[in-house]
Amino acid sequence: xxxxxxxxxxxxxxxxxxxxNHVRPDQSVTSFAFQPRxxxxxxxxxxxxxxxxxxxxxxxxxxxxxxxxxISVRTVRQIGLDCVHDPLPENYAHGLVTGxxxxxxSRQMASAAQxxxxxx
Amino acid sequence: MLASNSLMLDIDSDVSTxxxxxxxxxxxxxxxxxxxxxxxxxxxxxxxxxxxxxxDMVNKINHFKVLKENWDSYGALPPxxxxxxxxxxxxxxxxxxxxxxxxxxxxxxGELVVEFKRGNKEAAAYFNSDNTxxxxxxxxxxxxxxxxxxxxxxxxxxxxxA
Numbered sequence: 001x002x003x004x005x006x007x008x009x010x011x012x013x014x015x016x017x018x019x020x021n022h023v024r025p026d027q028s029v030t031s032f033a034f035q036p037r038x039x040x041x042x043x044x045x046x047x048x049x050x051x052x053x054x055x056x057x058x059x060x061x062x063x064x065x066x067x068x069x070x071i072s073v074r075t076v077r078q079i080g081l082d083c084v085h086d087p088l089p090e091n092y093a094h095g096l097v098t099g100x101x102x103x104x105x106s107r108q109m110a111s112a113a114q115x116x117x118x119x120x
Numbered sequence: 121m122l123a124s125n126s127l128m129l130d131i132d133s134d135v136s137t138x139x140x141x142x143x144x145x146x147x148x149x150x151x152x153x154x155x156x157x158x159x160x161x162x163x164x165x166x167x168x169x170x171x172x173x174x175x176d177m178v179n180k181i182n183h184f185k186v187l188k189e190n191w192d193s194y195g196a197l198p199p200x201x202x203x204x205x206x207x208x209x210x211x212x213x214x215x216x217x218x219x220x221x222x223x224x225x226x227x228x229x230g231e232l233v234v235e236f237k238r239g240n241k242e243a244a245a246y247f248n249s250d251n252t253x254x255x256x257x258x259x260x261x262x263x264x265x266x267x268x269x270x271x272x273x274x275x276x277x278x279x280x281x282a
Contacts, residue, residue, distance in 0.1 A: 014193075016191075016192050016193075019183075020183075020184060020187065020191070020225055020226050021225065022225055024222070024223045024235075025222075025223070030223060030225045030233060030235065030244075031233065031244065032225055032226070032227040032228060032233060035227055035228055035229075036194075036228065037194060037195045037196060037197075037228045037229060038228075038229045047194060061193075062193070103244075103246060103254055103256060103266075104256055104263050104266055107244065107256060107258065107263070108261070108263075111258075111261040112261075
């Protein structure tokens, strides 16, 4: 069953911080942390998890190589994108950021993302 | 001490092969002239003019060559050889213009970014796997300009150095 994603929801994105590293020296993230893969020249939607449907432990998957960053759905919608719940068999909290995710929009999401201090 | 007729070349200390000598930036138009000549001395200087920051960038970019597919667990492609070469050439050029290097990283589609930061001003130069480039200038998280590196390099210089 799909849940309604509201403006008050927060989305979590796992960001690689070992080799290579998408976390910049000031702990902000580079735009690539919010840039989806392209298939046949068309950008896929961006995978996220919906914070209220998961735990940080489950969301980070690999705490040795990743850090969690959060962005509000309100912000995502303000920059012209949207978010939907997309439950997977192995991850009920899975969601997708939809719309045309240009590099400029990726940068806007990266700028707005807040570090979740888990596990440290 | 330089002999007369010596040909002085700038060479990066981290480059172990010489195919890029054909690059016209070094005013060498015929590689064979160098390879076959016996009448002139070729004095090779380490390219010590690169700043520490630029050398660090070049080293990091070179390390991206070892990345395999799915290096980010989201299905990312390895950085393309062309994107790596373009980014390194760009770093050398930007260093000569004293741009403030901040960060570099590979992207999910075989591209690379080289970022600059000065105060609240940020610039991101993207080198895509399809040989295109993109440049985004932003200040206080607001996008000021979107264009290409090739067409907007002067804008980058003016923006960062203003």
